[in-house]
Amino acid sequence: MGQKHQTPLLDELEKGAFPSFVKEIKRAAEHSEYAQDLLGQLELSYKEKVTHWKHGGIVGVRGYGAGVIGRYSDVPDKFPGVAHFHTIRVNQPAGFFYTSAALREICDIWDKYGSGLTNMHGSTGDIILLGTRTENLEPVFAELSSRGWDLGGSGSAVRTPSCCVGPGRCEWACYDTLELTYQITQRFQDELHRPMFPYKFKFKMAGCAVDCIASIARADMSIIGTWKDDIQIDQDEVRNYANSGMDIQAEIVDMCPTGCMSWDGNELTINNEDCNRCMHCIAKMTKALRPGKERGATILLGSKAPIVTGALMSWVIVPFMKMEPPYEELYDLVERIWEFWDEHGKNRERIGELIERMGFPTFIKEVGLEPHPVMVKEPRRDPFFFWSEEDIEK
Amino acid sequence: MAENLPERQTDIGPPHFSKFLPPVIKNNYGQWKYHEIKSPGVMVHVAESGDQVWTVRVATPRLLSTDTIREYCDIAEKHCDGYLRFTTRHNVEFMVDSESKVEPLVNELKEKGYMIGGIGPRISNVVHTQGWVHCHSAATDASGLVKAMMDDLHEYFHTKDLPAKVRLAVACCVNMCGAVHCSDIALVGVHKTPPRIEHDKVKNLCEIPSTVASCPTSAISPDPKAKSVKIKLEKCMYCGNCYSVCPAMPIADPKNDGIAIVVGGKVSNLRSNPKFSKLAVPWIPNNPPRWPEVTEAVKKILDAYIAGAKKHERLGEWVERIGWEKFFKVTGLEFRLQHIDDFTFARETWRMAATFKW
Numbered sequence: 001m002g003q004k005h006q007t008p009l010l011d012e013l014e015k016g017a018f019p020s021f022v023k024e025i026k027r028a029a030e031h032s033e034y035a036q037d038l039l040g041q042l043e044l045s046y047k048e049k050v051t052h053w054k055h056g057g058i059v060g061v062r063g064y065g066a067g068v069i070g071r072y073s074d075v076p077d078k079f080p081g082v083a084h085f086h087t088i089r090v091n092q093p094a095g096f097f098y099t100s101a102a103l104r105e106i107c108d109i110w111d112k113y114g115s116g117l118t119n120m121h122g123s124t125g126d127i128i129l130l131g132t133r134t135e136n137l138e139p140v141f142a143e144l145s146s147r148g149w150d151l152g153g154s155g156s157a158v159r160t161p162s163c164c165v166g167p168g169r170c171e172w173a174c175y176d177t178l179e180l181t182y183q184i185t186q187r188f189q190d191e192l193h194r195p196m197f198p199y200k201f202k203f204k205m206a207g208c209a210v211d212c213i214a215s216i217a218r219a220d221m222s223i224i225g226t227w228k229d230d231i232q233i234d235q236d237e238v239r240n241y242a243n244s245g246m247d248i249q250a251e252i253v254d255m256c257p258t259g260c261m262s263w264d265g266n267e268l269t270i271n272n273e274d275c276n277r278c279m280h281c282i283a284k285m286t287k288a289l290r291p292g293k294e295r296g297a298t299i300l301l302g303s304k305a306p307i308v309t310g311a312l313m314s315w316v317i318v319p320f321m322k323m324e325p326p327y328e329e330l331y332d333l334v335e336r337i338w339e340f341w342d343e344h345g346k347n348r349e350r351i352g353e354l355i356e357r358m359g360f361p362t363f364i365k366e367v368g369l370e371p372h373p374v375m376v377k378e379p380r381r382d383p384f385f386f387w388s389e390e391d392i393e394k
Numbered sequence: 395m396a397e398n399l400p401e402r403q404t405d406i407g408p409p410h411f412s413k414f415l416p417p418v419i420k421n422n423y424g425q426w427k428y429h430e431i432k433s434p435g436v437m438v439h440v441a442e443s444g445d446q447v448w449t450v451r452v453a454t455p456r457l458l459s460t461d462t463i464r465e466y467c468d469i470a471e472k473h474c475d476g477y478l479r480f481t482t483r484h485n486v487e488f489m490v491d492s493e494s495k496v497e498p499l500v501n502e503l504k505e506k507g508y509m510i511g512g513i514g515p516r517i518s519n520v521v522h523t524q525g526w527v528h529c530h531s532a533a534t535d536a537s538g539l540v541k542a543m544m545d546d547l548h549e550y551f552h553t554k555d556l557p558a559k560v561r562l563a564v565a566c567c568v569n570m571c572g573a574v575h576c577s578d579i580a581l582v583g584v585h586k587t588p589p590r591i592e593h594d595k596v597k598n599l600c601e602i603p604s605t606v607a608s609c610p611t612s613a614i615s616p617d618p619k620a621k622s623v624k625i626k627l628e629k630c631m632y633c634g635n636c637y638s639v640c641p642a643m644p645i646a647d648p649k650n651d652g653i654a655i656v657v658g659g660k661v662s663n664l665r666s667n668p669k670f671s672k673l674a675v676p677w678i679p680n681n682p683p684r685w686p687e688v689t690e691a692v693k694k695i696l697d698a699y700i701a702g703a704k705k706h707e708r709l710g711e712w713v714e715r716i717g718w719e720k721f722f723k724v725t726g727l728e729f730r731l732q733h734i735d736d737f738t739f740a741r742e743t744w745r746m747a748a749t750f751k752w
């Protein structure tokens with residue numbers, strides 16, 4: 001197929017060292033009308049400095065309210081190939097591991113029914129199949145699901161859970177992030193495919209406080225691995241680092257945020273009681289230091305982007321929970337949180353915003369958590385606190 | 395298309411990941427002992443058993459054609475028994491189980507023109523959103539900004555060291571679909587003008603109560619006479635939230651849409667707590683296809699960081715050590731009225747002390 005539209009502006013972005021998305025669209029355009037017209041429409045956006053997508057209608061597959069993002073062109077006459085250009089979110093395998101056979105299967109389906117363009121992956125973690133017509137949605141879904149693939153979440157539903165590489169290839173994983181991601185996705189299939197919440201709810205699992213999946217910034221529930229006992233030290237390896245030129249005093253001891261380490265030129269000592277498990281020393285001396293053995297996770301709640309009332313990061317609601325199958329304690333907590341949200345949440349109010357509005361103490365009481373000093377950075381500064389009936393002497 | 399389709403299944407969830415783990419990973423799952431970074435794009439993980447997995451990391455443009463994915467598959471089949479994985483930041487990783495298999499793999503990747511890198515104290519791939527490629531809400535394009543910026547900064551991906559990791563991100567509107575608000579340096583598409591109300595369309599396309607409720611600053615109220623809504627213009631902060639709820643309130647404005655730069659965020663807990671990014675540059679006009687002014691501002695920030703930061707210090711940690719007033723001095727960026735917060739958490743950000751640097 002020759003190129004249908006001239007794209008002088010986009011052609012500029014084929015030059016340069018970094019991989020080019022324009023080359024990718026052109027590659028797909030060799031056998032896709034969709035991609036041909038996407039090039040044309042995108043060139044127009046580059047020329048006019050404005051988007052040409054419309055806020056789409058509600059489209060999807062039978063029985064699901066989520067997994068498809070409707071998208072229409074506002075210049076369909078010029079670019080009929082992208083008149084409809086809906087996105088399909090396909091739930092990725094935990095940890096983003098694939099066999100080539102699995103990827104080829106998805107590519108073949110997508111070449112048959114869609115634009116041949118994808119995102120590996122969308123920011124939520126899904127495989128994004130970018131651009132097809134409404135009438136192709138059911139066939140794509142039949143082809144995918146009959147081969148064991150399902151759609152991800154969208155709208156006011158559980159969003160596709162995702163995780164760091166964890167025990168798959170990381171020595172710091174304090175619980176099995178992949179297995180929990182798989183299990184939680186299975187457990188909440190209904191909530192994922194059929195939006196029925198006030199707004200979206202995201203789970204992200206990080207194996208340790210390095211948080212490679214950015215859970216603390218972009219998950220309503222951030223499950224971050226940690227430990228309770230002592231950091232494991234191999235003193236010989238510490239000395240090896242020193243001998244091979246690492247300035248242990250400057251790079252490790254002086255950068256420890258809690259000042260709980262000391263180094264006498266021979267032994268590294270950690271006062272574990274004062275360590276806050278930030279991971280700095282472990283991440284810099286991978287051979288010498290490792291997380292402790294009594295492992296689990298800290299559960300944090302509430303992060304969201306600035307829309308609507310300002311951004312939040314997740315904060316601690318459960319300091320430590322063992323993260324082992326069958327995860328009943330966790331599911332139970334999740335369901336109590338959703339009940340609270342369901343009862344009090346307004347339309348389009350994230351759980352974090354709801355808790356801000358109702359008060360964290362109210363949330364703690366209604367969900368049945370115990371107040372704990374690690375839930376706060378510092379106690380309140382004001383004198384305006386409440387008491388309940390049972391606190392009052394009659 | 396009415397050909398015979400296979401029978402659909404619902405609520406099956408994703409395939410179990412164990413189907414896709416390379417044997418060396420399956421055998422040593424959860425039993426890793428340590429890892430070492432061998433070069434900007436190669437690392438080795440060593441298991442308790444002594445087994446090794448060598449990883450070679452390659453940049454992708456995130457927007458991938460099926461043909462390119464098949465090319466990754468070819469490489470995986472030739473060198474890695476058909477296994478591969480992607481990272482959160484849109485890199486693709488090829489894994490082999492012995493050192494001797496690394497060189498042939500790296501050679502083939504280089505021959506095919508792939509960019510290897512992104513591991514250790516440098517710039518990894520850029521987390522970004524859809525922009526003009528696929529979103530109604532976009533104030534700018536994301537893929538184009540990423541490409542233009544990385545064409546200038548790619549040495550920090552595959553060769554040069556930085557004081558610590560520098561995480562870049564791009565979001566094409568303030569919805570920020572991606573981890574931008576907690577990045578070392580992030581670009582965000584911003585609008586500067588309020589939405590325009592297409593009164594004749596409002597009654598068909600929008601539900602008035604939810605449109606009114608969508609506005610975080612309560613700028614929108616019903617206009618019963620017009621069977622539509624009205625906006626108190628002085629209250630609007632151009633967030634576009636109303637447009638997401640009511641398609642008859644378009645907000646895109648080619649002359650005034652542009653890019654803000656926010657800096658100093660992080661998500662890891664290493665040393666200091668996770669941080670939000672803060673505003674460095676409130677607005678740069680859209681100048682496709684290469685947005686040179688944006689890249690120039692990013693380089694100013696990066697160069698000042700490289701010159702001033704200590705080893706292991708993330709950008710936000712460096713700025714907090716020297717102070718934000720000094721950040722504006724050493725980068726030469728202009729401080730404007732827009733830098734002073736007047737939103738939800740504003741007063742936490744004002745200087746309630748008499749100490750500062752000249």
Ligand code: HEM
Pocket residue numbers: 055056057058066067068069070071154155156200348599600601604605638639640641
């Ligand atoms: C009262 C009216 C509406 C409300 C409250 C509303 C709200 C929303 C919200 C909250 C989303 C967020 C999706 C996300 O978080 O990913 C969304 C997405 C979307 N809306 Fe609306 N919307 C309304 C009307 C409409 C109308 C009239 C259309 C089309 C004509 C429309 C089309 C869409 C589409 C295509 C999406 C993306 C779908 C998805 O993410 O699954 N909406 N809407």
Ligand code: HEM
Pocket residue numbers: 069071087119121122123124128304305306307522523524528529569570571572635638639
């Ligand atoms: C009214 C609010 C919102 C609407 C209507 C909306 C709508 C959409 C739509 C239509 C897409 C699909 C883009 C595409 O592939 O074409 C999308 C993607 C996404 N949105 Fe939203 N969104 C809203 C708010 C948010 C917020 C507040 C966040 C996060 C803080 C968010 C996170 C995401 C993510 C992570 C994606 C995937 C993006 C990607 O693949 O790169 N959304 N949203």
Ligand code: HEM
Pocket residue numbers: 380381382383
């Ligand atoms: C029921 C509780 C409280 C009452 C009735 C109360 C009452 C007062 C009064 C009358 C003053 C003015 C004293 C003066 O300037 O002559 C004052 C000052 C102050 N109170 Fe409280 N207070 C209460 C709780 C708290 C708490 C819990 C805090 C802090 C956590 C606090 C912090 C302060 C501070 C900082 C001042 C100002 C001292 C100054 O002028 O530097 N108060 N309070």
Ligand code: HEM
Pocket residue numbers: none
């Ligand atoms: C009948 C009741 C009250 C009277 C007669 C009264 C009287 C005063 C007086 C004379 C001052 C000193 C003003 C100055 O030095 O310039 C003062 C300061 C203050 N009072 Fe009261 N007060 C009363 C109730 C309260 C209550 C109930 C509170 C708070 C719980 C309160 C909080 C304060 C505070 C915080 C200051 C310090 C104000 C400042 O320096 O900014 N007062 N009050």
Ligand code: HEM
Pocket residue numbers: 123124202217218219220303304305306310311312313523563564565569570571572573574575576580581582654655656670671672
């Ligand atoms: C240029 C500025 C920014 C950009 C480009 C940006 C981008 C993003 C993106 C892309 C997400 C994606 C979330 C997801 O994948 O679910 C996000 C989430 C978030 N952002 Fe930002 N952000 C910016 C500024 C800020 C600022 C200034 C704050 C806070 C002060 C903030 C707070 C948050 C929070 C709390 C989330 C949580 C995510 C969620 O709702 O799921 N962001 N941001």
Ligand code: SF4
Pocket residue numbers: 164165166170171172173174206207208209210211212213
């Ligand atoms: S979050 Fe921790 S456990 Fe997970 S991959 Fe990153 S460093 Fe490893």
Ligand code: SF4
Pocket residue numbers: 255256257258259260261270274275276277278279280281282665
């Ligand atoms: S984990 Fe952090 S707080 Fe604990 S000893 Fe290491 S550097 Fe210090």
Ligand code: SF4
Pocket residue numbers: 523524525529530531532533565566567568569570571
């Ligand atoms: S950041 Fe905004 S413009 Fe970009 S994909 Fe998300 S909603 Fe669309």
Ligand code: SF4
Pocket residue numbers: 588589608609610611612613614625629630631632633634635636637645
């Ligand atoms: S753009 Fe935002 S602030 Fe302005 S009217 Fe719409 S919702 Fe309100």
